[in-house]
Amino acid sequence: xxxxxxxxxxxxxxxxxxxxxxxxxxxxxxxxxxxxxxxxxxxxxxxxxxxxxxxxxxxxxxxxxxxxxxxxxxxxxxxxxxxxxxxxxxxxxxxxxxxxxxxxxxxxxxxxxxxxxxxxxxxxxxxxxxxxxxxxxxxxxxxxxxxxxxxxxxxxxxxxxxxxxxxxxxxxxxxxxxxxxxxxxxxxxxxxxxxxxxxxxxxxxxxxxxxxxxxxxxxxxxxxxxxxxx
Amino acid sequence: xxxxxxxxxxxxxxxxxxxxxxxxxxxxxxxxxxxxxxxxxxxxxxxxxxxxxxxxxxxxxxxxxxxxxxxxxxxxxxxxxxxxxxxxxxxxxxxxxxxxxxxxxxxxxxxxxxxxxxxxxxxxxxxxxxxxxxxxxxxxxxxxxxxxxxxxxxxxxxxxxxxxxxxxxxxxxxxxxxxxxxxxxxxxxxxxxxxxxxxxxxxxxxxxxxxxxxxxxxxxxxxxxxxxxxxxxxxxxxxxxxxxxxxxxxxxxxxxxxxxxxxxxxxxxxxxxxxxxxxxxxxxxxxxxxxxxxxxxxxxxxxxxxxxxxxxxxxxxxxxxxxxxxxxxxxxxxxxxxxxxxxxxxxxxxxxxxxxxxxxxxxxxxxxxxxxxxxxxxxxxxxxxxxxxxxxxxxxxxxxxxxxxxxxxxxxxxxxxxxxxxxxxx
Numbered sequence: 206x207x208x209x210x211x212x213x214x215x216x217x218x219x220x221x222x223x224x225x226x227x228x229x230x231x232x233x234x235x236x237x238x239x240x241x242x243x244x245x246x247x248x249x250x251x252x253x254x255x256x257x258x259x260x261x262x263x264x265x266x267x268x269x270x271x272x273x274x275x276x277x278x279x280x281x282x283x284x285x286x287x288x289x290x291x292x293x294x295x296x297x298x299x300x301x302x303x304x305x306x307x308x309x310x311x312x313x314x315x316x317x318x319x320x321x322x323x324x325x326x327x328x329x330x331x332x333x334x335x336x337x338x339x340x341x342x343x344x345x346x347x348x349x350x351x352x353x354x355x356x357x358x359x360x361x362x363x364x365x366x367x368x369x370x371x372x373x374x375x376x377x378x379x380x381x382x383x384x385x386x387x388x389x390x391x392x393x394x395x396x397x398x399x400x401x402x403x404x405x406x407x408x409x410x411x412x413x414x415x416x417x418x419x420x421x422x423x424x425x426x427x428x429x430x431x432x433x434x435x
Numbered sequence: 436x437x438x439x440x441x442x443x444x445x446x447x448x449x450x451x452x453x454x455x456x457x458x459x460x461x462x463x464x465x466x467x468x469x470x471x472x473x474x475x476x477x478x479x480x481x482x483x484x485x486x487x488x489x490x491x492x493x494x495x496x497x498x499x500x501x502x503x504x505x506x507x508x509x510x511x512x513x514x515x516x517x518x519x520x521x522x523x524x525x526x527x528x529x530x531x532x533x534x535x536x537x538x539x540x541x542x543x544x545x546x547x548x549x550x551x552x553x554x555x556x557x558x559x560x561x562x563x564x565x566x567x568x569x570x571x572x573x574x575x576x577x578x579x580x581x582x583x584x585x586x587x588x589x590x591x592x593x594x595x596x597x598x599x600x601x602x603x604x605x606x607x608x609x610x611x612x613x614x615x616x617x618x619x620x621x622x623x624x625x626x627x628x629x630x631x632x633x634x635x636x637x638x639x640x641x642x643x644x645x646x647x648x649x650x651x652x653x654x655x656x657x658x659x660x661x662x663x664x665x666x667x668x669x670x671x672x673x674x675x676x677x678x679x680x681x682x683x684x685x686x687x688x689x690x691x692x693x694x695x696x697x698x699x700x701x702x703x704x705x706x707x708x709x710x711x712x713x714x715x716x717x718x719x720x721x722x723x724x725x726x727x728x729x730x731x732x733x734x735x736x737x738x739x740x741x742x743x744x745x746x747x748x749x750x751x752x753x754x755x756x757x758x759x760x761x762x763x764x765x766x767x768x769x770x771x772x773x774x775x776x777x778x779x780x781x782x783x784x785x786x787x788x789x790x791x792x793x794x795x796x797x798x799x800x801x802x803x804x805x806x807x808x809x810x811x812x813x814x815x816x817x818x819x820x821x822x823x824x825x826x827x828x829x830x831x832x833x834x835x836x837x838x839x840x841x842x843x844x845x846x847x848x849x850x851x852x853x854x855x856x857x858x859x860x861x
Contacts, residue, residue: 263769263855284773291771302766306456318448319767320776323441365770 208275209236210372210404211260216269218255218427229255230266231427239372242396242405244415247424253408254377256424260406261294261375262286274372291321295366295403297395299378301358303350309361310346313337316365336364340394356387363394367403374398376407380414392417442776450783453756460752464785465792467748468838472789472796474741475834478734480800480827486727487824490719494597495657498690498717502595503698505689506713507705511677516704517689518667518676521589526695528590530688531667531679535585536638537648538631542578545631549582551659552627581627583661585618585639587670587679595690596656601625603652606666616669617651624661625653639670641678742834749842753785757846764853778847782840785847789839790832797831 218230229252237243247253258264259271262281271279273293281289290296295316303312313333317324324332337343340360350358359379366374376395380388392407392414399405407418415421422431454461498504507513514531521527536544546552591608592598598605606619616637620628628635628650637646648663656662671679691698698714705712757764764777801823812818 258856261769261855287768287771287773289771290769294771296769302762304456304763307452311452315767316770318445319770319772320442320445320779321771321773323444369771 207238209272210239210274211235211237211406212270212272212275213260214270214272216256216259216266216271218252218259218264219267228427230259232269233424233427233429235422235429235431237373237404237406239404240399240402241420242399242407242418243420243422244407244409244418245422245424245429246409246412246415249410251424252427253424256429257375257377257406257408260373261296262290288321291316291319291369293372295369295371295374295398297359297362297366297374297376297379299381301350301355301362301382303358303361305350308347308349309337309342309353309364310334312350312361313365313368316368332368333364336368337361339367339397340364354387355383356390359383359387359391360394363391363398367398370401371403374403374405376405376409378409379407380409380411385413388414442773442779445772445776446779446783447787449780450787453760453780453784454787457756460756461784461788464749464752464788464842465795467752468742468745468789468792468835468842469796471738471742471745471838472793472831472834473800474738475735476793476796476800476827476831478731478738479830480804480824482727482731482734483824483826484821485730486723487821489723489727491597491599492657493719493723495599495655496596497719498595499597500717500720501693502717503691503693503695504715504717505691505698505701506715507687507689507701507710509687510710512708513705513710514676514679514687516708517687517701518589520697520701520704521689523590524695524697525590526692527697528588528592528595528690529667530592530690531587532687533585533587533639533641533670533674533679534582535663536580536582537628537635537663538580539578540636540638540645542575542580544580544582545577546582546627546661549584549660551623552581552630552661579631581624581631581661583624583627583663585670586662586664587667588664589667592664592690595692598654598656601653601655603650605652605654606664608666612666612668612672613649614669614672615647615649616665616673618648618663618665619652619654620650621654621656621658621662621664623659624663627661639674639678641675642673644673646673738834742838746838746841749785749788749838750845753781753843753846754849756784757781757850760850761853764850765855768853768855774851777853778851781847781850782843785843786836786839789835789837789842791835792838793831793835796835797828800827800831 213233213235216230216233217228220227220229233256245253245256255264259266262278266279269279270277273289278289304315307315310333313336314329317329317332334343334346337346340363342357342360342364345353345357353361374395379395380391383391388411395405395407396417405418407414409415420431422429507517517529521529534549538544588606593605601622606617635648637648639646689701702712702714767777804821804823808818808821
């Protein structure tokens with residue numbers, strides 16, 4: 206078996222600043238291989254988003270280790286973390302966070318114009334169009350978010366996450382603001398990325414969507430338990 | 436050509452996108468900043484024009500910076516030495532003074548003594564070599580004649596004192612001398628002749644005959660006494676060197692280029708006859724520097740205060756904009772944008788705003804000045820030929836840059852500190 210792209214060991218995160226410190230993540234162990242899809246489910250407040258923050262290098266664990274492709278990145282300074290986020294990770298959020306003054310193509314290009322290397326305009330445009338084609342909305346490239354449906358907007362957000370060809374796609378409730386049918390199309394788009402070797406970690410409340418992932422992990426009071434999907 | 440780094444280019448692209456997305460806010464920032472930058476540009480332009488005008492007037496009377504002025508007590512021997520040394524040289528010009536009455540024959544001038552027209556300077560005095568002075572009595576009734584100082588020149592003095600031509604032409608030293616001396620009047624003399632239109636006979640003490648002068652032009656020489664300039668070789672046809680060396684005419688002046696060997700030759704020869712020549716190098720700018728600096732500082736301080744209000748405006752709008760864009764900045768951090776670039780984006784926006792405002796303020800000031808010069812220039816000599824000073828433009832750009840940095844730095848720091856978790860918990 207190949208070594209995992211993500212390996213968490215004993216990740217613990219404690220929320221301080223209250224009367225009593227609260228343990229949000231309690232010794233989480235997790236391995237994700239390239240091309241795998243994993244759903245993380247759990248009740249509100251169970252620590253799903255915090256785990257995704259640690260996975261996405263938005264936040265640091267208080268204890269434990271985090272290895273990316275065998276390299277320990279638990280204590281990475283912010284500058285290097287930003288570089289890794291740009292090169293290895295793609296993010297999709299519940300709210301689409303599209304900039305309303307930009308077109309779909311410009312919103313996708315935002316991930317390329319981020320100070321981590323410079324691409325000439327022609328190459329940038331080609332990669333943007335390729336990402337939009339992957340989520341089947343290339344024809345909406347020049348539309349602004351206000352002229353797109355929720356599902357289309359979320360697919361623009363997915364294209365933005367995919368445009369740098371990340372190795373890991375982190376999705377936080379990406380269907381939370383969509384109807385079931387549109388949500389299914391969004392999950393289709395996310396799963397399509399895994400066929401190209403990208404690992405997908407999906408945080409969701411929707412068990413139907415979770416069921417479409419290769420693995421499901423359940424987070425309860427900061428403790429992660431996992432079962433392989435049938 | 437300066438090539439921007441990837442981060443620099445990213446900051447500019449995103450900065451421009453931000454400005455385009457918030458046109459009204461940008462406009463509000465620009466309005467508050469516009470007055471500040473305009474104040475700086477106007478003060479700088481005003482100070483430069485005033486400085487130029489002040490320096491211009493001083494240069495007319497004293498000479499251009501770097502010119503050396505050699506003063507010799509008037510006397511026949513010293514005059515002869517000076518003329519031998521400077522005649523025909525382009526790097527030195529001697530100025531010999533005498534007095535003349537021009538106008539109606541046989542009358543006393545309206546300004547006895549050669550003072551300004553309309554001012555009574557009392558009875559003129561004449562002194563001998565020993566310093567014994569007596570009243571000059573020209574006799575005859577007062578009539579239509581002007582007494583003035585006549586400055587005889589060995590060459591074109593304007594390379595040392597840039598007299599402004601008001602009308603006609605300046606003396607031509609390349610032609611054969613004429614029997615009827617050509618005179619260029621200063622504006623006070625010209626005004627006097629405007630007032631007293633009389634047959635022009637020129638009486639000079641010591642001349643072999645009364646002359647018939649030709650008026651060829653009028654200049655502004657910065658002086659306030661009626662004066663006429665004449666070629667020495669045209670005057671000397673009628674007047675011997677002894678008359679041109681009259682001690683009552685004051686000192687003999689020689690204007691020299693900074694590097695000419697004439698200075699050493701003259702001082703040595705004059706010393707040999709027991710005359711000490713006093714040499715002074717013209718340093719108008721240095722002499723005026725402190726005074727001009729103080730004036731500029733006072734006005735710039737006032738403009739700085741107005742600019743500060745503009746900075747407060749841009750800062751206010753900048754902070755409000757960052758507050759509105761928290762999610763955007765958090766998202767940008769999530770996709771790998773470093774904090775420094777986020778700060779750079781905000782700074783780029785305020786700098787672009789500042790520079791745009793500067794450009795507009797400079798354009799408005801330059802256009803306004805051009806309009807004022809076009810409308811008022813013909814009647815106001817001070818405004819003639821005035822152009823928008825380059826340093827005012829530079830000051831405007833610097834003010835715009837400073838305002839951009841000062842107004843953007845706090846919003847930039849705030850933008851860089853927005854936590855990524857903002858997008859997770861939204």
